[in-house]
Amino acid sequence: MRGVVLITGVMAAGKSTVAQALAERLPRAAHVRGDVFRRMIVSGREDYVPGAGGESEAQLRLRYRLSAATADGYAEAGFTAVVQDVVLGQDLSSYVGLVRTRPLFVVVLAPSPEAMAGREAGRAKTGYGAWSVEDLDGALRADTPRLGLWLDSSELTVEETVDAILAGRERARVR
Numbered sequence: 001m002r003g004v005v006l007i008t009g010v011m012a013a014g015k016s017t018v019a020q021a022l023a024e025r026l027p028r029a030a031h032v033r034g035d036v037f038r039r040m041i042v043s044g045r046e047d048y049v050p051g052a053g054g055e056s057e058a059q060l061r062l063r064y065r066l067s068a069a070t071a072d073g074y075a076e077a078g079f080t081a082v083v084q085d086v087v088l089g090q091d092l093s094s095y096v097g098l099v100r101t102r103p104l105f106v107v108v109l110a111p112s113p114e115a116m117a118g119r120e121a122g123r124a125k126t127g128y129g130a131w132s133v134e135d136l137d138g139a140l141r142a143d144t145p146r147l148g149l150w151l152d153s154s155e156l157t158v159e160e161t162v163d164a165i166l167a168g169r170e171r172a173r174v175r
Helices: 015-025 034-039 054-076 091-098 113-121 133-143 158-167
Strands: 004-008 029-033 080-084 104-109 149-151
Touching: 004 015, 004 054, 004 091, 015 029, 015 080, 015 104, 015 158, 029 034, 029 054, 034 054, 054 080, 054 091, 091 104, 113 133, 149 158
Parallel strands: 004 080, 004 104, 029 080, 104 149
Antiparallel strands: none
């Protein structure tokens, strides 16, 4: 699995853990964490709120451009870049357009809302804030284009999820 792999889904879907495990299974890989680019903004950061537009949306777009460029840089150097971020709705199609590297794989982790709520309750960090698990899951399923490999990882271990990604890589390939 060479090139760029984008792993997306809502908060608590398992993106960070699965991306790290996938990168560790590949012979030469880098884990690109999209949220790092948001956290790099020391002052003036505006966290994204859907529909807010303005500066928060501009910073989200910047984050996506930076992570795509970083992934391309790692791929050019011979690494498989495993990008992990929340890229939902039409932003998924836009993100695919930002990545120059081919092949490009997209994996959407889509566990059930019940599984995500359980995972969220067990995490030290909280990601939902003003949104509910059900609201974000509904937006994922209704508004996100069916690109790549969609996995219901509700009942899968991390290792089984990585196995499913590797086995389904041709379905995950979008370019």
